Amino acid sequence: MTFELSDRVQAVPPSGIRRFFEIAEERDEVISLGVGEPDFATPWAARDAAITSLEQGKTSYTANRGKRELREAIADYVADRFELGYDPDEEIIVTAGASEAVDLAFRAFVDPGDTVAIAQPSYISYEPGVIFAGGEVLPVPTTKDDEFRLTVEGLEEAGAADADVLVLCYPNNPTGAIMPAEDLEPIADFAREHDLMVFSDEIYAELTYDGHHTSIASFEGMRERTIVFNGFSKAHAMTGLRLGYALGPADAIGAMNKIHQYTMLSAPTTAQYAALEALDSCANDVQEMVDQYDRRRQFVLSRFREIGMDVFEAKGAFYCFPEVPEGFTAEEFAEAVLREQGVAVVPGDVFGDVGEGHLRVSYATGLGDLRQALNRIEAFVDEHV
Numbered sequence: 567m568t569f570e571l572s573d574r575v576q577a578v579p580p581s582g583i584r585r586f587f588e589i590a591e592e593r594d595e596v597i598s599l600g601v602g603e604p605d606f607a608t609p610w611a612a613r614d615a616a617i618t619s620l621e622q623g624k625t626s627y628t629a630n631r632g633k634r635e636l637r638e639a640i641a642d643y644v645a646d647r648f649e650l651g652y653d654p655d656e657e658i659i660v661t662a663g664a665s666e667a668v669d670l671a672f673r674a675f676v677d678p679g680d681t682v683a684i685a686q687p688s689y690i691s692y693e694p695g696v697i698f699a700g701g702e703v704l705p706v707p708t709t710k711d712d713e714f715r716l717t718v719e720g721l722e723e724a725g726a727a728d729a730d731v732l733v734l735c736y737p738n739n740p741t742g743a744i745m746p747a748e749d750l751e752p753i754a755d756f757a758r759e760h761d762l763m764v765f766s767d768e769i770y771a772e773l774t775y776d777g778h779h780t781s782i783a784s785f786e787g788m789r790e791r792t793i794v795f796n797g798f799s800k801a802h803a804m805t806g807l808r809l810g811y812a813l814g815p816a817d818a819i820g821a822m823n824k825i826h827q828y829t830m831l832s833a834p835t836t837a838q839y840a841a842l843e844a845l846d847s848c849a850n851d852v853q854e855m856v857d858q859y860d861r862r863r864q865f866v867l868s869r870f871r872e873i874g875m876d877v878f879e880a881k882g883a884f885y886c887f888p889e890v891p892e893g894f895t896a897e898e899f900a901e902a903v904l905r906e907q908g909v910a911v912v913p914g915d916v917f918g919d920v921g922e923g924h925l926r927v928s929y930a931t932g933l934g935d936l937r938q939a940l941n942r943i944e945a946f947v948d949e950h951v
């Protein structure tokens with residue numbers, strides 16, 4: 567028999583970057599600046615805590631919302647780092663990565679026909695998440711001239727005043743843009759004025775290189791309309807352990823937990839022990855990684871400028887977003903530089919139409935490889951531009 571796919575699954579196009587992986591596999595010695603995950607190992611203390619928990623046989627389910635001790639540690643952490651106050655019993659849910667938290671939010675709050683405004687370029691999972699929930703996506707373009715920050719004018723032009731939900735991701739994947747408090751405040755005003763719910767993906771909150779991260783949930787009147795997503799994949803280099811969380815008002819987190827308790831039961835137990843230790847004792851490890859990302863960021867930005875490729879000053883996450891030279895689309899450039907020079911980058915249009923003409927370059931790679939990759943891109947540009 568053949569399976570009949572649901573309309574929702576058919577409505578989601580295949581991932582635009584799969585073809586690149588296929589080309590990369592054909593070639594030897596590809597340097598990948600394509601992936602969005604840390605090249606660092608999880609801090610040892612966190613791995614050790616996970617190992618100890620396994621040795622002690624702590625391999626049962628936890629409470630649906632996650633171990634109470636971990637929720638308390640998360641509450642203390644977000645209070646300390648981002649001035650956010652959430653109750654560990656009712657306002658925090660621990661999930662299998664931030665990915666699960668994002669999915670739960672779409673399913674808990676988006677009805678068929680609802681409109682979800684997404685600041686673009688954006689992380690690739692939001693749009694499918696909206697479609698799986700039956701909602702409609704409203705792209706809200708941001709531009710290089712605004713350093714890819716979201717503006718009220720952009721929201722108004724896109725018609726976001728009539729949307730039901732606004733999705734933000736700052737520090738941003740794929741651009742590396744950040745939104746300082748003074749830029750976020752008018753966005754918060756807009757959300758309140760037009761009664762929008764805000765989903766704020768803050769998974770890169772620790773990775774900022776020009777001032778401290780501000781959460782939109784910290785503004786007056788925003789806590790009650792915002793769900794914050796965060797997790798351990800990026801700052802704590804724990805991608806494979808699959809641990810994230812969501813913060814929000816009790817009713818909202820309760821609704822998300824209703825789906826979570828049937829679909830996931832509880833987030834991975836071993837990872838919860840690692841996460842507890844990560845919050846308890848790994849702040850220095852995080853700082854060391856942030857310092858290294860910053861060094862790499864400065865190197866990559868200055869090399870692109872030397873090569874003659876225009877790039878805005880990315881200040882967060884571990885991405886920069888250079889412009890492709892004239893005469894190429896983003897996809898043409900990315901494909902040619904991969905085939906000819908063995909450097910993998912992601913064409914910007916994968917992250918929404920407004921990303922056309924750009925490349926997402928990840929610097930979650932050691933300086934040695936970055937140096938070599940940039941030399942190869944330079945050779946490519948010297949030959950073709």
Ligand code: PMP
Nearest residue numbers: 602663664665689739797799810
């Ligand atoms: N949000 C953004 C913006 C991301 O870049 C990623 C990972 N690429 C995620 C969420 C997913 O994170 P997790 O591993 O916690 O599911």
